[in-house]
Amino acid sequence: MIIDTHVHLDDERYRDDFDAMMERALKADVRAFVIPGAHPATLPRAVEICEHYPNVYFAVGVHPYDMEHMESVDFESY
Numbered sequence: 001m002i003i004d005t006h007v008h009l010d011d012e013r014y015r016d017d018f019d020a021m022m023e024r025a026l027k028a029d030v031r032a033f034v035i036p037g038a039h040p041a042t043l044p045r046a047v048e049i050c051e052h053y054p055n056v057y058f059a060v061g062v063h064p065y066d067m068e069h070m071e072s073v074d075f076e077s078y
Contacts, residue, residue, distance in 0.1 A: 003032040009056060010035050010045040022053065037061030 004025075014021055025033075035046045035058040046058035 002028070002030045003034070004030055005034045006036050007033050008035065008038070009033060009049055010042045010058075018049075031055060033057070034059060038063040 009018075033053075033056045035049065035056065037043070037046070037058065037060040039062060043058075043060065050056050050058055
């Protein structure tokens, strides 16, 4: 069994064929997925995916490259 601990399933490039991509991963014995937190703006999509797929989890966080911009983010809105 494989657990992918760093996969950006919330990226827009996976939206069009998400179900097919997940099916291919399961056939390759990938059984669980963790979407890493990179920016608060991507959190709603990660939550949406996790609510639909019980084997997908997400981590909340901010990528170090974005730290200098985080002072202007209203975290209460997420």
